[in-house]
Amino acid sequence: MVIENNGYFSELNEWYDDILIYNIVGFxxxxxxxxxxxxxxxxxDPNGDPIQKLKDMSKKLIIKNHILAICELDKLKYVKRGRRAADRKRHIKTVLFLFNVAYATELGIRLDFDNFFKNGEDNFQIEHINAIGYNDKTNEIDEINGKEKDFILNLSLLDKETNQDLSFNSFSIKQKMLKKDExxxxxxxCTNAVFKKCFSKDSSNMDFWSKEDGCAYIEKMKSTLKKFLN
Incomplete structure (x- = not known):
C-alpha cells in the first residue's frame, strides 16, 4: 500500500515493528x-493512551452514532439496492475488516496491506459464505434460510477477482477452490478461518455452512472485537 507523498507503509518504522499499531493504522x-x-x-497527543485512542477511533467506525453496539452486530444485513445500500455495504465491510484486524493481531499476524490494497484501493467485496443462489439443504442440518443469508452471520470478505471466480458455488466447492495457492x-x-470452519463448534460436517456455524462465527466476531477494542 503506497503511502502519502512516497514510500511504503513499512517505511513508518515506529509503527511497523508493533503489529497492533501497524494493523490499526492500516485499517x-x-x-x-x-x-x-x-x-x-x-x-x-499527550492527553491519554495513544493505543486506546487508535482503538476508540476504530470503534467509532463500526458503531455509528452508538446506534449499533458490538453485541448487536448480528443484526447487520446486506442490502443490494436502494437508498441505504452503499452506506450499508461500506459499514459491513468496515466491521468485517476490523474483525480481521483484531483476529490477525490476536494471532500475531501483520496484515499485508501492500498485497490486499494494491494502488491504495479497497479491492474487497462482500461474499455470501453460503451462496444466495445455491440450495445446500439436507434433512439433518439446520440450514441458513433465504432471509438469513443476507445477515452478517453469512458474510465474509473476498478480493474482487476471487469473489467472481467463486460465484454461486456451494460452500464445499468454495472450500476446495480456496485451497489453491492462487x-x-x-x-x-478470518475468511480463511471461516472456510476451514475454525470458529465452528461442530466439526462433524466440514462441507456445509449451517446456521449453527454462522452463530458461532458471530460470537467469535463479537468476543474478538470486544476484547480488542476495550
Missing amino acids: LHIYGRMSFKEIKENIN YARRLLP
Missing part, C-alpha cells in the same frame, strides 16, 4: 480514510 487509513498525518497527530495467498485471516 484507519483505508476504512477511516484518515491521513497518516492525522493519525500521527492523534497518537502524539486464491489462498489473497485470503484475509
Whole structure:
C-alpha cells in the first residue's frame, strides 16, 4: 500500500515493528480514510493512551452514532439496492475488516496491506459464505434460510477477482477452490478461518455452512472485537 507523498507503509518504522499499531493504522487509513498525518497527530497527543485512542477511533467506525453496539452486530444485513445500500455495504465491510484486524493481531499476524490494497484501493467485496443462489439443504442440518443469508452471520470478505471466480458455488466447492495457492495467498485471516470452519463448534460436517456455524462465527466476531477494542 503506497503511502502519502512516497514510500511504503513499512517505511513508518515506529509503527511497523508493533503489529497492533501497524494493523490499526492500516485499517484507519483505508476504512477511516484518515491521513497518516492525522493519525500521527492523534497518537502524539499527550492527553491519554495513544493505543486506546487508535482503538476508540476504530470503534467509532463500526458503531455509528452508538446506534449499533458490538453485541448487536448480528443484526447487520446486506442490502443490494436502494437508498441505504452503499452506506450499508461500506459499514459491513468496515466491521468485517476490523474483525480481521483484531483476529490477525490476536494471532500475531501483520496484515499485508501492500498485497490486499494494491494502488491504495479497497479491492474487497462482500461474499455470501453460503451462496444466495445455491440450495445446500439436507434433512439433518439446520440450514441458513433465504432471509438469513443476507445477515452478517453469512458474510465474509473476498478480493474482487476471487469473489467472481467463486460465484454461486456451494460452500464445499468454495472450500476446495480456496485451497489453491492462487486464491489462498489473497485470503484475509478470518475468511480463511471461516472456510476451514475454525470458529465452528461442530466439526462433524466440514462441507456445509449451517446456521449453527454462522452463530458461532458471530460470537467469535463479537468476543474478538470486544476484547480488542476495550
